[in-house]
Amino acid sequence: MTYDPNNIFARILRGEIPNKTVYEDEHTLAFHDINPQAPVHVLVIPKGAYQSMDDFSAKASDAEIAALFRAVGKVVELTGIADAGWRMLANSGANGGQEVPHLHIHVFGGRRLGPMLARV
Helix, strand or coil, X not given: CCCCCCCHHXXXXXXXXXXXXXXXXXXXXXXXXXXXXXXXXXXXXXXXXXXXXXXXXXXXXXXXXXXXXXXXXXXXXXXXCCCCCEEEECCCHHHHCCCCCCCCEEEXXXXXXXXXXXXX
């Protein structure tokens, strides 16, 4: 999967598509998912053009990497899910279920989340 500068998250970052922002800093944006899979479902994305976690970890600056993980912590704090428990998930590539070629971390919470993967 190659980075598409017209993907929905790139368009959100450029202000072309509105979002419900939860948290933003110099390197990251966190916003509510438009199709939530849990009572709390927030996406945390880097502002740089990174398609996946492996791309990000290889090319991002130390400041960008720290900011992404601090943003996850900030989202957990701001949404009030820290004490009850929560999950973060980053899909990568076709087999991993990635639908948008821009790194995004899902933060889920607000209820018991069940098993990590569906049993097949």
